[in-house]
Amino acid sequence: MTDEPRDTDCMEVLDRLYEYIDGELTPERAAEVRRHLDACAPCFRLAGFESAYVRFLEARTRGQHAPAALRKKILEQLLLEGSSSESP
Amino acid sequence: MPESDTKRQTFEAEALPHLDTVYRVALRLAADESRAEDLVQETMLRAYRSWHQYTRGTNARAWLLTILRHTFINQYRKAKRAAVEVDIHQIESYTVFHDVQETDPEGAFFDTIVDDEVLRAIDTLPDGFRETLILSDVEGLAYAEIATITEVPVGTVKSRLFRARQALQRQLYDYAVEMGYIQRREA
Structure with missing residues (x-):
């Protein structure tokens, strides 16, 4: 945070930026952040960069699926459990 | 219909749709495919055995992930992870x-x-x-x-x-x- 001296508003917005991007702020707080971003070009550009980064992470990490063989093994396991747990 | 059939049906309907999630999280926790698969199997079995503790229609995904995490901590975290940790x-x-x-x-x-x-x-x-x-x-x-x-x-x-x-x-x-x-x- 040494790059550019920023005022308190900027620091507060930076602190809440991920919460803002993640939709974790109350509507009132989110509106405050949005107002600041609309008025402050450096924060606006940073917010754009960080949003792109978070979207990138999501896009690149959700492609894996449980292998079919594993799913099959689990289903077989459940069948075995079912019959063995009939009598408590 | 035997009780076990109903249990299995509700489990298959509410828990199994989250298998990909459980698998992806297990992969990143265990950082090894074969260990992740063991972890997923163990998790799903434990979940099935304690299915009566789950309230239907609540957050099955979070419930499964909690079981996954406990299973990982108890059994797998002891084993040293291969990856180098960043400070x-x-x-x-x-x-x-x-x-x-x-x-x-x-x-x-x-x-x-x-x-x-x-x-x-x-x-x-x-x-x-x-x-x-x-x-x-x-x-x-x-x-x-x-x-x-x-x-x-x-x-x-x-x-x-x-x-x-x-x-x-x-x-x-x-x-x-x-x-x-x-x-x-x-x-």
């Missing part, structure tokens, strides 16, 4: 944006990085940070859900996520520089 407290500067704002303000360099490299980088995050980032960014859980699953206050989730994302961002940037995808800014 998250070494991450001093906030956001690589300041390094790229003149050359690549929109972060286009991220797109040059392949999925495997992203996952490898995630695997180097320390446990608490890694699991927070996985639950948030890989699986899209809300902070409150992550707090419940990882048994920490929401404020801790927030600060872990912040640090984890920043550490990961710095690593991906260093990787992109190393690969020549982007020029490092002259100091």
